[in-house]
Amino acid sequence: MTSDSDLLARRFEGHRPHLRAVAYRMLGSLSEADDAVQEAWLRLSRSDADAVENLGGWLTTVVGRVCLDMLRSRTARREEPVDEPARLPDPVISSADGVDPEQQALLADSVGLALLVVLEALAPAERLAFVLHDMFAVPFDEIAPVVGRTPAAARQLASRARRRVQGAAPAAETDPVRQRTVVDAFLAAARGGDFEALMAVLDPDVVLRADGGALRPFSVVRGAEAVASGAMTFSRIAGAARPALVNGAAGVVATVDGEPFSVLAFTIARGRVVELDILTDPERLARLDLTVLDR
Numbered sequence: 001m002t003s004d005s006d007l008l009a010r011r012f013e014g015h016r017p018h019l020r021a022v023a024y025r026m027l028g029s030l031s032e033a034d035d036a037v038q039e040a041w042l043r044l045s046r047s048d049a050d051a052v053e054n055l056g057g058w059l060t061t062v063v064g065r066v067c068l069d070m071l072r073s074r075t076a077r078r079e080e081p082v083d084e085p086a087r088l089p090d091p092v093i094s095s096a097d098g099v100d101p102e103q104q105a106l107l108a109d110s111v112g113l114a115l116l117v118v119l120e121a122l123a124p125a126e127r128l129a130f131v132l133h134d135m136f137a138v139p140f141d142e143i144a145p146v147v148g149r150t151p152a153a154a155r156q157l158a159s160r161a162r163r164r165v166q167g168a169a170p171a172a173e174t175d176p177v178r179q180r181t182v183v184d185a186f187l188a189a190a191r192g193g194d195f196e197a198l199m200a201v202l203d204p205d206v207v208l209r210a211d212g213g214a215l216r217p218f219s220v221v222r223g224a225e226a227v228a229s230g231a232m233t234f235s236r237i238a239g240a241a242r243p244a245l246v247n248g249a250a251g252v253v254a255t256v257d258g259e260p261f262s263v264l265a266f267t268i269a270r271g272r273v274v275e276l277d278i279l280t281d282p283e284r285l286a287r288l289d290l291t292v293l294d295r
Contacts, residue, residue, distance in 0.1 A: 008049050012041055015056055019063050025131045026067035028089030028116045031287065036066045057142065064132050065146050071124035087218055088211035088279050089116035091263050093253060094245040095293055096180075107248045113265040114275050116247075117209065118168045122161050129154050130161035170275065172249070173268040179250035180243070182268045187241055187252065190234035198228035203272040213281030227276065237262050237278075244293055253293065260285040 019040060023033035040062045052058045092107055094100055119127055125147045132138035132146075133154075140151040140158070147154055173179055182201060189197035202224040211218045221227055240254040246265040254262045263285065267275035279285065 005045070008045070011055060012044060012059070015059050018056070019059055022060055022063050022131065022136060023067055024090075024092075025111060025116070025119065025135055026064065026127060027070060028087075028120055030090045030092070032070060036063055036070065039066045057138070060132070060136060060138060061142055061146055064128050064138075064143075068124055068128050068146060071127065075124060087120065088209060088277055089113060089120060090284060091246045091251075091265060091279060091288075092248075093263065093288055093290070093293070094248070096243040096245060096250075098245070111247060112172065112249050112267065113247045113277050114170065114172065114267040115165070117275075117277065118165050121168075122164065125149070126157045126161040126164075129157035130165065133158045134162060170267055170269050172274075173271075176250060178271070179266070179268050182271060182273060183243075183250045183252065183266050186234075186266070186273060187238040190231055190238040193231050193235055195228055195231060198231055198234075199224050201272060202227055203269070203274040206273055206276065208276045208278065210278045211281055213283055216280065237264065242293055253288075253290065255290070258290070260288055260290060263288070 016037060019037045020033050023036040024030060027033050027036065040059055043062055043066075044059065049055070091113060092103055094103055119131070122130065128147060129140075129143055132143050133140060140154045143158075144151045144154045147157065149157070173182075185201045186198070188194075189201060204224050205222070206224050206227050208221040208227045208230075209218070210216070210221075221230070237252070237254045240256060240261075241252040241264075242255060244251050244253045244263075246252075246263060249266065250268070251266055252262075252264040253260055254264070261280065261282075263279045265277040265279075266273055267277075
């Protein structure tokens with residue numbers, strides 16, 4: 001005989017993929033997203049679930065509230081201004097042949113790394129209002145209590161975030177074949193240390209972001225010449241590159257003895273690389289599941 005707690009657990013599990021997707025967009029961290037979803041389960045298990053009319057909506061706002069608290073705690077520890085990201089989000093790695101079904105919910109709405117980087121620079125309340133409303137269609141009258149504002153003020157938060165996202169996130173190439181063609185051209189130029197070929201494949205205003213964790217903190221390089229000048233670094237990466245999808249777009253995972261030492265996420269537009277995000281943080285790379293590349 002199935003107990004009430006077992007039934008509640010089953011109902012919760014049905015919502016888990018959606019809740020993890022919400023938390024990932026809010027936090028940009030897969031492990032923190034899992035923590036937020038687990039906290040939502042704990043709160044549900046301590047509540048009167050029978051009194052909840054819309055369990056999915058209730059859980060979504062609970063996860064939003066948990067994530068908001070986590071973001072505010074993270075922001076309080078930062079010394080950098082909020083309009084500059086302090087880290088690269090966690091990448092979602094898939095086989096170059098396609099995104100796994102279990103990752104579909106996580107990456108729905110084309111949540112590329114470039115978009116998550118923009119979200120990282122939003123104030124916590126702005127990020128919550130934008131993510132819940134624009135990505136998950138949560139009404140402002142349900143968002144308002146979470147951020148402690150009126151519905152009208154919550155709408156303003158989302159509008160301000162939307163303007164920043166639209167102004168910062170490039171209109172990226174969506175065709176996977178054209179993406180891979182540009183990435184392969186970049187890798188070929190990097191392998192050969194061909195500065196002119198690198199310049200040809202990089203947008204003049206390309207932005208490179210690198211996150212090496214505690215030992216090599218987050219840094220930004222702007223401009224094709226400056227980015228191409230790092231060709232010696234790229235040649236090492238290119239020589240050990242394995243094609244992959246990074247958040248659903250053509251990317252690269254570089255490995256040594258089967259272990260990852262970098263992930264490259266490319267944003268392609270107009271046939272050139274407009275953004276290049278490189279994660280080399282050993283602690284975060286160690287948590288990546290590379291078995292997906294062999295599927």
